[in-house]
Amino acid sequence: MTTTYLLLAVLSLQALIGCGQPSSAISQSQPKDQTAAEHTEAFIAPTGMTVKTRISLPSGFERLPYTTKDFGSFLENLPLYPIDHKVRYYNGKIKPRNNIYNSVIKLDIGKRDLHQCADAVMRLRADYLYQQKRYQDIKFNFLSDGKPRSYTNYVKGDYSYAKYWKYMEYIFAYANTASLHDELPNVKTTKAVKIGDTFIQKGSPIGHAIIVVDLAKNKEGKTIVLLAQSYMPAQEIQLLNNWNDPQLSPWYDIDKDVIKTPEWTFYAKNLKTWE
Numbered sequence: 001m002t003t004t005y006l007l008l009a010v011l012s013l014q015a016l017i018g019c020g021q022p023s024s025a026i027s028q029s030q031p032k033d034q035t036a037a038e039h040t041e042a043f044i045a046p047t048g049m050t051v052k053t054r055i056s057l058p059s060g061f062e063r064l065p066y067t068t069k070d071f072g073s074f075l076e077n078l079p080l081y082p083i084d085h086k087v088r089y090y091n092g093k094i095k096p097r098n099n100i101y102n103s104v105i106k107l108d109i110g111k112r113d114l115h116q117c118a119d120a121v122m123r124l125r126a127d128y129l130y131q132q133k134r135y136q137d138i139k140f141n142f143l144s145d146g147k148p149r150s151y152t153n154y155v156k157g158d159y160s161y162a163k164y165w166k167y168m169e170y171i172f173a174y175a176n177t178a179s180l181h182d183e184l185p186n187v188k189t190t191k192a193v194k195i196g197d198t199f200i201q202k203g204s205p206i207g208h209a210i211i212v213v214d215l216a217k218n219k220e221g222k223t224i225v226l227l228a229q230s231y232m233p234a235q236e237i238q239l240l241n242n243w244n245d246p247q248l249s250p251w252y253d254i255d256k257d258v259i260k261t262p263e264w265t266f267y268a269k270n271l272k273t274w275e
Contacts, residue, residue: 019116019117019118019177019203019206019207019208019209019230019231019232041102041249041250042056042247043055043056043057043058043249043250043251044056044083044102044103044250046083047083048080049079049080049082050076050077050078050079050080051075051076051077051078051080051103051105051213051214051226051239052076052077052214054080054083054103054239055103055214055226055239055250055251057216058216058224058248058251060218060219061216061217061218061222061224062216062217062218063076063214063215063216064195064215064216064217066195069132071125071128071195071196071274072194072196072215074124074127074128074131075124075128075195075196075211075212075213075214076195076213076214078105078106078107078124078213079105079106079107080104080105080106080239081103081104081105081106083103085104086104087101087104087235087236087238088109088235088236089233089234089235090109090110090111090112090113090114090115090233090234090235091111091113091233095231095235095238098262099241099243099262100238100240100241100262100263101238101239101240101241101262102239102240102241102250103238103239104236104237104238104239105228105236105237105238105239107123107127107236107237109230109234109235109236109237110165110169110234112169112234113234114169114172114173114234115172115230115234115235116172116176116230116231116232116233116234116235117177117207117208117209117210117229117230117231117232118175118176118177118179118180118200118207118209119168119171119172119175119176119230119234120209120211120228120229120230120237121180121198121200121209121210121211122140122168122172122175122180123168124211124213124237125196125274126138126140126151126168126171130151130164135151135152135159136150136152138150138151138152138167139151140171140175140179140180140183141175141179141180141182141183142174142175142179143174143175143176143179144174146179146182146183149170149171149174151164151167154166154167154170155167176207177200177201177202177203177206177207177208177209178202178203178207180198180200180202180209180272181200181201181202181207181209181272182202184198184200184272184273184274184275185272185273185275186269186271186272186273187271187272187273189268190223190254190255190256190268190271191223191255193212193215193223193225193254193271194212194215194273195212195213195214195215195225196211196212196213196273196274197211197212197271197272197273197274198210198211198212198271198272198273199227199259199266199270199271199272200270200272201264201266201270208229208231208263208264208266209229210227210228210229210240210261210264210266211227211228211229212225212226212227213227213228213239214226216251222253222255223253223254223255224248224251224252224253225251225252225254226239226240226250226251226252227239227240227252227261228240229261229263229264231263240252240261240262241262242261243260243262244260254268254271256268
């Protein structure tokens with residue numbers, strides 16, 4: 001095995017362990033698994049097939065207006081599987097609900113153990129840019145040297161989806177929560193949160209990342225958000241339930257120092273945005 005090959009293998013392994021269970025993870029007993037028939041939460045419309053049509057709003061809150069060119073519109077209109085669909089891992093196995101998630105985003109994740117937490121965040125951003133044909137803007141930093149690898153340099157004029165996915169798996173293999181954490185600028189306060197922002201902990205050696213896929217405000221200026229994640233092993237992206245406030249779930253009020261999700265605890269200082 002050459003030195004170069006060994007180095008690439010090590011870096012790929014580091015990227016693969018980008019998210020996982022920390023020693024400080026939330027210790028909450030998980031409610032029993034749910035079926036579609038039990039989805040009677042006030043803010044979940046089982047027949048809705050997008051984020052926006054599946055998840056309704058608390059009284060007094062309104063979504064922000066977006067154009068079809070905005071990241072917000074892309075995220076709100078992400079397609080969802082039917083309400084009874086359970087998260088699939090990359091190998092086809094099922095992740096039980098355990099009240100962790102209420103809906104699953106209908107996107108293919110490939111057959112390799114690569115589409116984990118930060119990968120899903122990067123994938124949603126890249127999918128949006130790809131849809132908008134903003135090819136020059138698709139680039140992510142590698143963990144190894146902190147330098148960007150651009151989509152256009154990789155595909156060399158082949159803008160087919162097959163080549164695009166090969167680029168994304170290339171990124172998944174050599175970028176992770178640590179590289180994305182260092183790449184994205186901080187949001188100074190959760191009051192400034194925007195749809196598409198992400199909470200990231202880069203951890204040592206593991207971290208986690210989740211993304212804001214919807215957002216609403218009321219007349220008093222209060223903001224609530226929907227949060228989505230992938231996890232380890234590689235798995236489909238899921239909309240998270242809110243165990244801290246079942247009356248608000250799946251919406252989150254993140255204007256607090258501690259943001260507890262079913263599988264990770266974040267803090268206001270972990271909020272990042274896209275430039």
